[in-house]
Amino acid sequence: MMRAWKLPMLFVLCGALVATGQAFSGSPGAAAAFVLVFALLAAVYSPLVFPRSISAAEARRRSAVDGRPVVFWRPGCTYCLRLRLRLGRGARQLHWVDIWRDPDGAATVREANDGNETVPTVVVAGRPHVNPDPAWVREQLSPSE
Structure with a gap:
C-alpha cells in the first residue's frame, strides 16, 4: 500500500x-x-481519485451478477488516470481492482498480458482488453444501466 x-x-x-x-x-x-x-x-x-478498490475475486463475483466490466489499475498510471477522468461519473459503475493491493488481481493482469502488469486492463464478459479507449468502455456500460 x-x-x-x-x-x-x-x-x-x-x-x-x-x-x-x-x-x-x-x-x-x-x-x-x-x-x-x-x-x-x-x-x-x-x-x-479512483473509486474504492475491491479484491479481484469480489470484482469477478459482482461482474458475474451485474455484467459490468472490471478494471485492473494501479496508482500513478497515467493511462489509468486518463480512463478514470474520461469516464467521469460512469467510472463508479465499474468494478476497480488495484493490482498493487491485490496479488490475485496482479496475477490476472499478468496472465492476460504475457507476464506484464500492463494497466488499465479491462475485463468485459471474461475477455481482457488492454488500455481500451474510454469511449468503448463507456459503451460497455450502456446495456447494464
Whole structure:
C-alpha cells in the first residue's frame, strides 16, 4: 500500500521544497502557487481519485451478477488516470481492482498480458482488453444501466 502513495508524497515534498525556496527569496505569491500546483498533482496521482478498490475475486463475483466490466489499475498510471477522468461519473459503475493491493488481481493482469502488469486492463464478459479507449468502455456500460 505504501508504494501507492510514493508519487503523491514526492509531489508534496517537492512542492514544499520549491515553495520554501520561493518564500525565502521573497516571493510568497509564487510559493503559494507552487504549493497549490504540487498539491493538486499529488491529489490527482493518489488512489483517492479512483473509486474504492475491491479484491479481484469480489470484482469477478459482482461482474458475474451485474455484467459490468472490471478494471485492473494501479496508482500513478497515467493511462489509468486518463480512463478514470474520461469516464467521469460512469467510472463508479465499474468494478476497480488495484493490482498493487491485490496479488490475485496482479496475477490476472499478468496472465492476460504475457507476464506484464500492463494497466488499465479491462475485463468485459471474461475477455481482457488492454488500455481500451474510454469511449468503448463507456459503451460497455450502456446495456447494464
